[in-house]
Amino acid sequence: xxxxxxxxxxxxxxxxxxxxxxxxxxxxxxxxxxxxxxxxxxxxxxxxxxxxxxxxxxxxxxxxxxxxxxxxxxxxxxxxxxxxxxxxxxxxxxxxxxxxxxxxxxxxxxxxxxxxxxxxxxxxxxxxxxxxxxxxxxxxxxxxxxxxxxxxxxxxxxxxxxxxxxxxxxxxxxxxxxxxxxxxxxxxxxxxxxxxxxxxxxxxxxxxxxxxxxxxxxxxxxxxxxxxxxxxxxxxxxxxxxxxxxxxxxxxxxxxxxxxxxxxxxxxxxxxxxxxxxxxxxxxxxxxxxxxxxxxxxxxxxxxxxxxxxxxxxxxxxxxxxxxxxxxxxxxxxxxxxxxxxxxxxxxxxxxxxxxxxxxxxxxxxxxxxxxxxxxxxxxxxxxxxxxxxxxxxxxxxxxxxxxxxxxxxxxxxxxxxxxxxxxxxxxxxxxxxxxxxxxxxxxxxxxxxxxxxxxxxxxxxxxxxxxxxxxxxxxxxxxxxxxxxxxxxxxxxxxxxxxxxxxxxxxxxxxxxxxxxxxxxxxxxxxxxxxxxxxxxxxxxxxxxxxxxxxxxxxxxxxxxxxxxxxxxxxxxxxxxxxxxxxxxxxxxxxxxxxxxxxxxxxxxxxxxxxxxxxxxxxxxxxxxxxxxxxxxxxxxxxxxxxxxxxxxxxxxxxx
Amino acid sequence: xxxxxxxxxxxxxxxxxxxxxxxxxxxxxxxxxxxxxxxxxxxxxxxxxxxxxxxxxxxxxxxxxxxxxxxxxxxxxxxxxxxxxxxxxxxxxxxxxxxxxxxxxxxxxxxxxxxxxxxxxxxxxxxxxxxxxxxxxxxxxxxxxxxxxxxxxxx
Numbered sequence: 001x002x003x004x005x006x007x008x009x010x011x012x013x014x015x016x017x018x019x020x021x022x023x024x025x026x027x028x029x030x031x032x033x034x035x036x037x038x039x040x041x042x043x044x045x046x047x048x049x050x051x052x053x054x055x056x057x058x059x060x061x062x063x064x065x066x067x068x069x070x071x072x073x074x075x076x077x078x079x080x081x082x083x084x085x086x087x088x089x090x091x092x093x094x095x096x097x098x099x100x101x102x103x104x105x106x107x108x109x110x111x112x113x114x115x116x117x118x119x120x121x122x123x124x125x126x127x128x129x130x131x132x133x134x135x136x137x138x139x140x141x142x143x144x145x146x147x148x149x150x151x152x153x154x155x156x157x158x159x160x161x162x163x164x165x166x167x168x169x170x171x172x173x174x175x176x177x178x179x180x181x182x183x184x185x186x187x188x189x190x191x192x193x194x195x196x197x198x199x200x201x202x203x204x205x206x207x208x209x210x211x212x213x214x215x216x217x218x219x220x221x222x223x224x225x226x227x228x229x230x231x232x233x234x235x236x237x238x239x240x241x242x243x244x245x246x247x248x249x250x251x252x253x254x255x256x257x258x259x260x261x262x263x264x265x266x267x268x269x270x271x272x273x274x275x276x277x278x279x280x281x282x283x284x285x286x287x288x289x290x291x292x293x294x295x296x297x298x299x300x301x302x303x304x305x306x307x308x309x310x311x312x313x314x315x316x317x318x319x320x321x322x323x324x325x326x327x328x329x330x331x332x333x334x335x336x337x338x339x340x341x342x343x344x345x346x347x348x349x350x351x352x353x354x355x356x357x358x359x360x361x362x363x364x365x366x367x368x369x370x371x372x373x374x375x376x377x378x379x380x381x382x383x384x385x386x387x388x389x390x391x392x393x394x395x396x397x398x399x400x401x402x403x404x405x406x407x408x409x410x411x412x413x414x415x416x417x418x419x420x421x422x423x424x425x426x427x428x429x430x431x432x433x434x435x436x437x438x439x440x441x442x443x444x445x446x447x448x449x450x451x452x453x454x455x456x457x458x459x460x461x462x463x464x465x466x467x468x469x470x471x472x473x474x475x476x477x478x479x480x481x482x483x484x485x486x487x488x489x490x491x492x493x494x495x496x497x498x499x500x501x502x503x504x505x506x507x508x509x510x511x512x513x514x515x516x517x518x519x520x521x522x523x524x525x526x527x528x529x530x531x532x533x534x535x536x537x538x539x540x541x542x543x544x545x546x547x548x549x550x551x552x553x554x555x556x557x558x559x560x561x562x563x564x565x566x567x568x569x570x571x572x573x574x575x576x577x578x579x580x581x582x583x584x585x586x587x588x589x590x591x592x593x594x595x596x597x598x599x600x601x602x603x604x605x606x607x608x609x610x611x612x613x614x615x616x617x618x619x620x621x622x623x624x625x626x627x628x629x630x631x632x633x634x635x636x637x638x639x640x641x642x643x644x645x646x647x648x649x650x651x652x653x654x655x656x657x
Numbered sequence: 658x659x660x661x662x663x664x665x666x667x668x669x670x671x672x673x674x675x676x677x678x679x680x681x682x683x684x685x686x687x688x689x690x691x692x693x694x695x696x697x698x699x700x701x702x703x704x705x706x707x708x709x710x711x712x713x714x715x716x717x718x719x720x721x722x723x724x725x726x727x728x729x730x731x732x733x734x735x736x737x738x739x740x741x742x743x744x745x746x747x748x749x750x751x752x753x754x755x756x757x758x759x760x761x762x763x764x765x766x767x768x769x770x771x772x773x774x775x776x777x778x779x780x781x782x783x784x785x786x787x788x789x790x791x792x793x794x795x796x797x798x799x800x801x802x803x804x805x806x807x808x809x810x811x812x
Contacts, residue, residue, distance in 0.1 A: 356674050382711075382790070386691065389685045600747035601747075603723075609727070609747050
């Protein structure tokens with residue numbers, strides 16, 4: 001019965017979402033505040049019913065109720081509990097349910113937040129949210145219902161796709177979806193503002209915390225997904241420019257631009273029209289990402305759907321909301337008055353450049369991702385646009401952006417002195433160049449791109465630290481005073497610095513891939529293989545049983561000179577209910593680098609093919625992303641971006657810059 | 658600075674960055690996209706030796722050999738024509754005789770192909786989309802059954 005209750009709750013959530021559109025619309029048309037107020041209740045109600053539906057499906061998964069088709073197709077009674085639960089969102093239907101759960105959660109949060117959003121704007125925002133969630137509820141109920149029962153109950157489930165049975169998968173989709181879906185609030189606020197016809201710095205203050213929240217989670221989600229692909233797919237890469245990865249990168253790039261443009265709008269009342277457009281585009285890219293992944297137009301490990309009716313339905317949703325949003329924008333944007341003037345050399349101008357580069361990067365990724373689909377549709381030619389395309393287009397856009405970033409933060413608002421800003425950062429720049437020269441000398445003969453990338457990364461880190469330091473340091477004040485001023489800096493200043501430093505850290509990690517080593521060989525017992533400064537010896541090959549799989553592993557001892565560092569055990573697993581083996585990489589983290597081993601086929605003579613990497617500083621790639629996300633969360637805790645109104649506005653003193 | 662000249666500067670800056678980006682995209686699209694062909698298309702379209710491309714087809718049963726300890730060689734076909742692929746690396750988990758794979762690399766003389774990547778990016782129920790389409794074109798498509806069953810029915 002629980003499953004039927006869940007199904008019923010989902011239908012009620014759809015009905016409530018429709019009310020969430022109709023009632024506030026009626027209220028807005030008749031300027032009826034009581035009707036506008038209903039938007040809050042319906043938004044919270046829609047979330048609670050979706051939560052109920054989600055809980056019911058989770059219960060079916062935990063109970064291994066194979067009379068539910070979705071559970072039978074994606075679970076197995078021997079799965080550990082955690083994977084029974086995460087199995088829910090490993091498939092199309094379940095992940096769409098998670099998608100709307102998060103969407104309605106955001107709606108409910110807006111309804112409950114103590115931001116002082118004027119009631120007409122709030123009603124419009126919740127109305128748009130209700131529209132988006134109604135469309136996706138209808139999509140789930142009509143084409144992807146996870147609550148359908150089977151006529152014949154199978155005795156056992158078909159099991160979870162083995163590459164998806166992993167802690168990484170358990171948390172990657174929820175993080176990613178919070179990011180994707182969180183941008184819906186920026187979208188709804190933009191549409192609400194266009195309907196409302198008024199937009200000012202206060203609007204930017206409403207949109208900023210939601211964007212920050214979504215961006216921070218999306219950063220974590222992408223980093224998590226990248227690390228998952230790194231250790232799970234056994235290819236040793238951290239980014240494959242796969243369309244599914246690009247689908248998450250596009251909203252991230254646009255969202256990053258949006259974060260920066262809202263700063264300009266909040267502080268200087270400028271870039272209004274652009275910020276509105278960017279809000280619409282960022283969520284549009286989230287929707288396009290959902291379409292790409294969920295419609296089955298792509299064939300990749302992430303695509304579980306292959307039913308054309310779904311594709312058409314999502315395409316319809318996509319066209320309606322993106323087209324509607326942009327039409328409304330074209331119709332109403334002229335009504336928004338432009339504010340704050342600024343000189344070509346100023347913080348604003350720097351942020352415009354930032355937005356231009358980021359938006360161009362997002363557009364480039366979009367072109368590279370859609371071009372093969374469009375070309376195949378037109379001419380039938382099948383092509384693949386892969387890493388060479390993206391490296392050739394993204395690097396020339398990204399490296400200048402990274403190079404200019406610290407300079408941008410050193411510029412003052414409105415009109416800035418470029419020369420003074422450069423002087424302020426001279427020691428950070430000088431030190432980075434010095435390190436670059438040393439690295440170039442030490443690694444001479446190798447790739448030039450790696451040292452340059454690492455140099456720019458270091459410059460980003462030092463530039464961010466310098467920014468924080470220069471905000472507080474006064475030569476005449478003593479150390480104690482300066483340090484206390486440092487502690488008194490607003491959290492958003494720290495957040496900004498950390499996010500930029502995190503980008504630099506990731507960049508150093510990415511650049512360092514150029515210094516790694518790769519060995520492919522066939523090894524037998526006792527064989528010795530070098531991995532950078534270390535070497536590995538194959539001790540023995542073991543076959544053993546895990547909780548729901550059988551695996552064959554190669555046990556390698558890792559040595560540094562004569563010293564034993566430990567053991568890594570790459571292998572192959574065959575899961576119960578599956579026939580295909582799955583490669584499990586063996587990883588050992590030494591300092592900031594990793595030894596990465598992945599096994600190929602076991603041969604009849606007892607040897608096995610081995611791919612072995614030494615990846616120096618590789619941990620920095622994901623570590624930097626964590627620092628970035630942490631910076632985002634820290635900014636979110638800042639007084640100014642509080643979602644709840646501050647009880648007691650404490651006066652902070654340090655913000656003197 | 659007046660509003661007008663500010664606008665001109667903004668447009669000029671915008672335009673130049675966009676022009677650079679468009680240039681980069683066109684250059685990269687010209688230079689780094691890779692076409693996919695089935696074995697028959699490689700012959701029909703007279704693809705020149707040395708071209709970088711993706712080929713795909715079913716791995717011929719019994720064709721996988723290892724001439725040296727790091728090298729692997731196998732034949733893929735679409736029912737009408739075949740290509741011999743040699744590859745220096747680890748085959749993916751889902752690589753099986755009788756199943757569809759895609760290889761990326763350079764074409765060599767005599768229907769040989771030097772692969773630097775071998776992909777078997779399908780799950781247990783279906784094969785790479787490109788390979789399925791290529792088989793359909795050659796009239797050897799047998800529906801989206803279990804690939805194991807298909808392998809049994811195809812010589």
